Each structure stands twice: as structure tokens, then as C-alpha cells.
Amino acid sequence: MKMVSKNIFLEGQTCLTRGWYLRSSDIQIPLTQADQFRIDTGVEIGEMARSLYPQGTLVNERNNISNYEKTKQLISDDVKAIFEATFIHKDNIARADILERIYGQWHLIEVKSSSASEKVKDELIDDLTYTAIILSLCGIEPKKMSLLLVSKTYLLGMNNRDFFIEVDCTEEVNKRRLNFIGKIDEIAHATGAPDMPEPKFIYPCKDCNYYKEYCLGKNIDDPIFDLPRLGEKKFKLYTEENISLVSQIQMEDGLSTLQKMVWTTVRDKKPFINKEKLKELLEKIIFPAYYLDFESVSTAIPLYNNIGPYEEIVTQYSIHKFSAMNSNAEHFEFLADYSKDDRKALAEKILTDIGKEGSVIVYHAQAEKRFINNLAKAAPDLANELHNIIDRIVDLEVILRETYYHSEFHGSYSIKVVLPVLVPEMSYTNLVIGDGQSANVVFAELARSKYSAPEAAVLCKELLKYCGQDTLAMIKIHNALTVLSN
Numbered sequence: 464m465k466m467v468s469k470n471i472f473l474e475g476q477t478c479l480t481r482g483w484y485l486r487s488s489d490i491q492i493p494l495t496q497a498d499q500f501r502i503d504t505g506v507e508i509g510e511m512a513r514s515l516y517p518q519g520t521l522v523n524e525r526n527n528i529s530n531y532e533k534t535k536q537l538i539s540d541d542v543k544a545i546f547e548a549t550f551i552h553k554d555n556i557a558r559a560d561i562l563e564r565i566y567g568q569w570h571l572i573e574v575k576s577s578s579a580s581e582k583v584k585d586e587l588i589d590d591l592t593y594t595a596i597i598l599s600l601c602g603i604e605p606k607k608m609s610l611l612l613v614s615k616t617y618l619l620g621m622n623n624r625d626f627f628i629e630v631d632c633t634e635e636v637n638k639r640r641l642n643f644i645g646k647i648d649e650i651a652h653a654t655g656a657p658d659m660p661e662p663k664f665i666y667p668c669k670d671c672n673y674y675k676e677y678c679l680g681k682n683i684d685d686p687i688f689d690l691p692r693l694g695e696k697k698f699k700l701y702t703e704e705n706i707s708l709v710s711q712i713q714m715e716d717g718l719s720t721l722q723k724m725v726w727t728t729v730r731d732k733k734p735f736i737n738k739e740k741l742k743e744l745l746e747k748i749i750f751p752a753y754y755l756d757f758e759s760v761s762t763a764i765p766l767y768n769n770i771g772p773y774e775e776i777v778t779q780y781s782i783h784k785f786s787a788m789n790s791n792a793e794h795f796e797f798l799a800d801y802s803k804d805d806r807k808a809l810a811e812k813i814l815t816d817i818g819k820e821g822s823v824i825v826y827h828a829q830a831e832k833r834f835i836n837n838l839a840k841a842a843p844d845l846a847n848e849l850h851n852i853i854d855r856i857v858d859l860e861v862i863l864r865e866t867y868y869h870s871e872f873h874g875s876y877s878i879k880v881v882l883p884v885l886v887p888e889m890s891y892t893n894l895v896i897g898d899g900q901s902a903n904v905v906f907a908e909l910a911r912s913k914y915s916a917p918e919a920a921v922l923c924k925e926l927l928k929y930c931g932q933d934t935l936a937m938i939k940i941h942n943a944l945t946v947l948s949n
């Protein structure tokens with residue numbers, strides 16, 4: 464039986480069933496490439512943090528018990544700082560990223576890859592509180608408890624110390640401790656029981672990765688989560704009336720326009736369509752038409768000098784151009800040289816590829832406009848011409864949102880969800896890189912020289928293929944909408 468780790472405890476606080484799945488079931492939710500990248504980055508940031516405490520000793524023995532024994536020994540040996548100090552209380556285990564001894568008192572520090580912001584996120588304080596109480600139950604009472612977060616003002620090239628901001632959370636942690644201690648035995652008992660705790664329909668089910676396949680969402684066609692932008696307050700009102708399905712909502716009153724489309728689709732058991740409006744919006748497209756899609760990279764540890772943590776850098780684009788309706792498509796693409804911030808070259812090339820007139824068709828204009836502004840910042844001499852592209856944008860997603868809904872969208876207008884419904888013969892499943900997050904990770908790993916030259920060459924082709932697939936998908940969606948509008 465697994466011990467109750469910090470993750471199991473914190474998840475168990477939200478939902479005991481989820482804590483049980485994590486601790487006692489055989490279900491393994493596979494990590495995505497992006498999840499793995501986040502974990503690796505966290506490890507790297509942890510190592511950077513340790514470099515700030517040169518007199519520290521790492522605990523890294525064979526197993527949890529020997530790690531705990533080693534920790535006790537280091538505590539009695541009077542070392543200045545301990546990394547990964549391990550503590551076990553009954554079924555619970557905690558590892559302190561850094562335990563620093565200052566004049567005989569302990570300073571507990573948890574290192575996080577989140578950016579420092581004015582208000583520290585609740586979940587980060589919860590994270591620190593769990594470790595603090597297990598230490599306390601093991602007889603170590605930290606005098607001070609802090610988070611080491613990523614500084615927004617750091618730029619690659621500065622000192623490691625400048626990467627971090629230390630935030631003293633002692634007061635906040637002390638406020639939560641009592642509440643946490645009261646739950647230690649309950650969560651340990653429920654998550655380790657032979658029988659799964661009865662699942663309760665709660666707002667966090669919405670983003671729970673057990674929901675659809677294993678838990679309350681299994682075989683449910685129209686959960687209320689299909690209502691776009693369903694907030695927690697409204698969710699509670701529905702569940703108080705025992706409503707968990709869209710089909711149980713009697714009246715459309717109180718629903719937003721988008722939510723009404725979902726409700727009507729469920730009620731009528733057929734897709735919602737506003738043909739006139741769809742036709743009208745599609746007719747606004749001016750030829751030559753350019754289908755455009757960008758990709759970008761953003762990492763906690765910046766890839767290039769003078770770039771800050773999580774700063775977004777546009778890395779590639781694909782354009783399919785149609786000079787006139789039913790003409791043949793021309794394809795243009797660009798992939799940045801991953802050894803440097805190549806936005807200037809990308810900005811120059813896109814301005815030659817995208818012409819000066821005609822519609823620029825995108826899917827989810829908010830992101831594409833942000834990318835164009837990002838390029839304008841990196842190439843200020845081209846800013847005016849780049850901003851002109853924004854004025855030509857037509858957003859296919861907006862057209863869809865205003866005119867069409869299919870129950871298989873399940874409340875989402877993401878291109879990855881919409882495409883297989885509108886264009887069943889096309890999907891992303893046969894691609895090596897099949898989503899934006901993976902494209903981000905692959906580019907970051909190329910920039911960090913993770914691959915051999917032949918591997919890198921193959922991956923560059925895959926990145927181009929993925930971005931090209933996005934613009935092809937837009938063409939197909941546009942065609943499908945044209946058919947629907949007739």
C-alpha cells in the first residue's frame with residue numbers, strides 16, 4: 464500500500480474518491496509529454512534552488528524509511544541545510560525541499576515553478592502547510608515557512624539567485640495548520656480503505672481526469688459541465704435541485720446564449736444551426752484568403768538570453784493561401800532556428816507570405832492576435848505592418864460559436880474537438896506531434912539540445928507537419944460550414 468503523499472492528501476481534501484484512486488487503485492493516468500516536461504522542469508528548478516545553499520546535504524537513500532533515518536541523522540549532526548528531508552508520521556510522508564538551520568531554528572522552504580504574484584495561490588500555501596504539519600508531527604517545529612517562487616523580473620543570463628523570490632508564508636500556514644491536522648487520519652483511512660469512498664458530484668469533477676472514463680461522468684452524454692462557462696455558483700444551484708444533466712434543466716431562462724444553444728441541442732436531439740447568420744458571416748471572407756496558424760514556446764527556465772520565465776516566443780507558422788474561391792492552395796511555412804530567438808526573421812518572412820490584402824482566417828483569434836503583438840514587440844520596426852494583419856482577421860471559432868453547436872462538442876469549441884465532428888475523415892491522432900503543448904515541449908527540448916542532429920531534423924519536420932495540419936483543418940472546417948450554410 465502506498466503512503467499518503469502530499470499530492471494524495473491535497474487531492475483527498477478536495478475529493479476522497481480521487482485520493483483513493485491515486486492511492487489504492489491500479490488506474491494509471493498516463494503522463495502527457497507536457498506533464499513530463501513540467502516535472503523535469505520542476506526537478507531542474509529544485510536543483511537551481513539547492514545551489515543557493517552550498518552547505519546543504521541531499522537525502523537520497525534506497526527507500527522512504529532509510530531517507531527518514533538519514534534525515535534524523537543529519538538533524539542531529541547539526542548540518543546547515545538538508546535537501547529532500549523526509550518525514551514519516553503513521554501512513555503519511557512528506558519531503559521538505561529545503562530545511563535550513565538558522566541559529567538552531569528551522570526554516571522550511573518549498574520550491575515551486577510558479578511565478579511569484581502579489582497574492583500567493585491557495586494551493587501553494589496548502590502544499591507548504593502539509594509538509595509543515597508532518598514535520599511538526601515528527602517533532603520538528605519550523606520557525607519560518609516560505610515558498611521559493613520564480614521571479615518575474617529575472618532574465619536569462621542573470622545570477623541563479625535572481626531567478627527566485629522568497630515569500631514568507633508563516634502566518635498563512637499557521638492559520639491552516641489546525642484544519643489540516645484534523646484531516647490527517649480521516650484522509651489516510653478513507654484513501655487506504657478496501658472500498659472506494661462514494662463519489663460526490665462536485666465542481667472539481669469538471670477537470671478531474673477520472674471523471675469521464677472511470678467515475679461519475681462514465682456513460683453520461685449530457686452532463687451540466689457541457690454548458691460553456693458554467694461557474695461554480697451556478698453549478699451549486701443546479702446540484703441543490705438535483706440537476707446534473709442538461710436534459711434535466713426545465714427552462715432556458717438564466718442561460719447564456721451559448722448555453723442556450725447547448726440546451727436546445729439536447730432538447731431537440733439534433734445540432735443547432737442558424738443558417739442565415741452562418742451564410743452571412745462566411746460571405747464576409749475576402750479573397751485572397753490566408754488560413755494562418757502560429758505556434759509558440761514558453762518555459763519556466765527561459766531558453767534564450769534576455770528572455771524572462773514563461774515569456775512567450777512565437778516559433779513557427781503555417782499559411783494556406785487561396786487566391787480565389789475553389790482555386791488551388793499555396794502553402795507557406797516557417798520554423799524558427801531553435802538555437803536563438805528568431806522572431807525577427809519570422810516577422811519578416813510572414814509579411815512577405817501574407818500579402819497586404821484579403822482575409823486572414825484563424826481559429827481562436829485571441830491567441831493569434833497575441834502572437835502577432837508578440838512579434839511586433841520583438842521587431843518594433845515592423846510593428847505597423849504586423850498590426851495590419853490583425854485588422855484582416857476572421858475568426859472561424861467565433862463564426863461557429865455564433866451559429867452552430869453539435870452535442871459531440873460537449874461544450875467545447877476547441878479545434879481538436881470540433882474537427883472530428885465536422886470533418887470525420889480528418890484527425891490529429893496519426894501525427895507524432897498532435898497538440899500545441901507537445902509542439903511547445905518539442906521546440907523547447909530542441910532549443911535545449913536534447914536531441915541528436917538526425918532526431919532534431921525529424922522533429923523539425925513533424926513540427927511543420929503539425930502546424931500545417933492546423934491550417935488544413937481550418938480549410939476543411941470552412942468547407943464543412945459552407946455546406947451546412949446551404
Ligand code: SF4
Binds near residue numbers: 478481667668678680
Ligand atoms: S470525478 Fe468527481 S467524484 Fe470522481 S474522483 Fe473526480 S472529483 Fe472525485
